[in-house]
Amino acid sequence: MINEKIAVIGGLGTLSGADVLFKLLKNPKVLKNQKEYEFIFEQQPYSQINSPLYHEDDIKSRKFYSYNLCKSFESKSVSKILLPCFASHTFFEELQKEISIPIVNIFDALSLYLKSSFEKNVKIGILTSDYVKENHILKRYFQGYDLFFPTDQEHMMEAVYGENGIKKGYFDGIPLEYVYTACSELMDKGCEVIVPCVSELSLVTEQLWKRGVPILDVNQIYVDYALGNFTKDVLKPFKLGIVGGVGPSATVDFMNKIIINTAAKRDQDHIKMIIEQNPQIPDRTAHLIRKETDPTIAMFSICKKLEAAGVDAIAIPCNTAHAFVKSIQEHLTVPIINMLTVTVEYINRNFGSNTKVGLLATSGTVQSNVYLDVLSEFGFEVIIPDEEHQKYVMESIYGERGVKANFTAGICKDNILKAVDFIIRKGADVIILGCTELPLMFPDESEIVNEDKIIPLVDPTLVLAKKIVNLSKV
Incomplete structure (x- = not known):
């Protein structure tokens, strides 16, 4: 008997969306009770896939893309939706107000993980896009922690979004070195943990762990939260x-x-x-x-x-x-x-x-x-x-x-x-x-x-x- 029907929005970060789906499928809870779970992964052509993330047209396009897929999932009666894209969570409330199915908030997942694992006032290193960095969302969800960012943000962005970046499937070489350099700087500043608010960085966490970097696998945390701690009733306004x-x-x-x-x-x-x-x-x-x-x-x-x-x-x-x-x-x-x-x-x-x-x-x-x-x-x-x-x-x-x-x-x-x-x-x-x-x-x-x-x-x-x-x- 299926108890959970979980949908994943793919395409906003093609490889990171697939990574989230894979981690759902191999989660011990799912493997032990496979008959209880049904997963839907949907990826459609995304017109702004190559636009700079900070570009206004890109964010608007993400809104339309996410909304259309969420409405598609509504018609399929899924129980929850995963949105593996940090930039898209900057308009999370706008989206959730129009969708009757609960969308799992990736920042809620990270916030809960940090609270259960680290004391307040701990120094946290943040790797993220310019757009998310400049948004209020990080301070809102990571209250009580000292947040630090790498000095060379340009190389950080190049590592993820560049022509030969992680988003394009390059997981070693220059992209990996740029990320490692950023992590090393943050560790030198006393950061006890590094939180990547770019879902693609979960694709290189194992390489970074081998180098002693205390970086979180945010996609894994997101999946574990969705399958375990996440419960939410969507409070929608009365509609006549x-x-x-x-x-x-x-x-x-x-x-x-x-x-x-x-x-x-x-x-x-x-x-x-x-x-x-x-x-x-x-x-x-x-x-x-x-x-x-x-x-x-x-x-x-x-x-x-x-x-x-x-x-x-x-x-x-x-x-x-x-x-x-x-x-x-x-x-x-x-x-x-x-x-x-x-x-x-x-x-x-x-x-x-x-x-x-x-x-x-x-x-x-x-x-x-x-x-x-x-x-x-x-x-x-x-x-x-x-x-x-x-x-x-x-x-x-x-x-x-x-x-x-x-x-x-x-x-x-x-x-x-x-x-x-x-x-x-x-x-x-x-x-x-x-x-x-x-x-x-x-x-x-x-x-x-x-x-x-x-x-x-x-x-x-x-x-x-x-x-x-x-x-x-x-």
């Missing part, structure tokens, strides 16, 4: 998936309500949202009333796309669409937050179970009983328009000058107010605006005053938006 286009304006209105109800001081405090705005989803009401094209597959297809995109929950800002939610949910692993259920729970919590609830919705929503069933579960008495006033509701939504045609005042508002007046006269204590376009006609109204009686208007999209905001905090 939205089935949009049902209808388009209601989708935008719903998103805006989420934004308005999020306590944010900066852009980064807001909720991640992925929206598939697909107005071509067949009309829900037309199917429910006249048996026209079934929208189930179109909605399900969007939900699966959102699921694949790694959302934590799905919202559908369309009341009528909830007639299809139960059948769709059975085939998803991500929950659809049911707008109708949270709306009825809100009414029960704020107005009590003895409240008479008026429902304004499309004929499809009414005839499907999706709202009526939920309201009945809570014991609510429900008041709906009669046939005459239901026509006013439908005209206010679907008419030539209805809200779906982007009208929010005039005849559409007059028509819906006729239906409102009817259900208030029938005794409604609270009214559900049970079509997501209806609240667009009441942008600044949360209640209706009728003959000295104040009737609250419940906006399901607002209730759902607030529910989503609360879920994002959990």
Whole structure:
């Protein structure tokens, strides 16, 4: 039985990536339990392979390259990813935020090894690239140690990245001598250990050990850490998936309500949202009333796309669409937050179970009983328009000058107010605006005053938006 599925990103340092894979395969823990491990090594053509490491284009290219491979590994359901490239760990946090699989941090591995092997204030020699040397990352991970660098950094870089350097497969001769000279200088300065923050230097550690150099095999430390000490849960920001286009304006209105109800001081405090705005989803009401094209597959297809995109929950800002939610949910692993259920729970919590609830919705929503069933579960008495006033509701939504045609005042508002007046006269204590376009006609109204009686208007999209905001905090 496979317990670990580990991926290695190759290509950033071709030979060092292969070295990491080899050390994984020959690790005693793996050799003893080979059936428990699966390894994936992927190396793609890397366009900036010959660019100077400090070049801005090279670092950007590494970001794109690493991200693409990590996303590929996500689809293969690996348990952890190894990134054997010190320069690429300078953007580790940027990368990890976008990847659901934990990436093993090579600096964490080295930091832990140093803490367990050396006292603080020990002099440590560092061999690394100009780019990593000038980055803040070394001081951050090696706090408490005195860090020393070779004087001749140019020869150090030539040894690794030169035309006849270690990166090109030259492990002895001038490249090795340059590295040995740098190590000797650091040892003369009193460095007790030399930490190479260039993964290719693991390819020459044995030759240096034979010369008495106390240099670490960083690739081996990285592999041992990944197989042993490394445990990490990736804390990813809450991500909402939205089935949009049902209808388009209601989708935008719903998103805006989420934004308005999020306590944010900066852009980064807001909720991640992925929206598939697909107005071509067949009309829900037309199917429910006249048996026209079934929208189930179109909605399900969007939900699966959102699921694949790694959302934590799905919202559908369309009341009528909830007639299809139960059948769709059975085939998803991500929950659809049911707008109708949270709306009825809100009414029960704020107005009590003895409240008479008026429902304004499309004929499809009414005839499907999706709202009526939920309201009945809570014991609510429900008041709906009669046939005459239901026509006013439908005209206010679907008419030539209805809200779906982007009208929010005039005849559409007059028509819906006729239906409102009817259900208030029938005794409604609270009214559900049970079509997501209806609240667009009441942008600044949360209640209706009728003959000295104040009737609250419940906006399901607002209730759902607030529910989503609360879920994002959990």
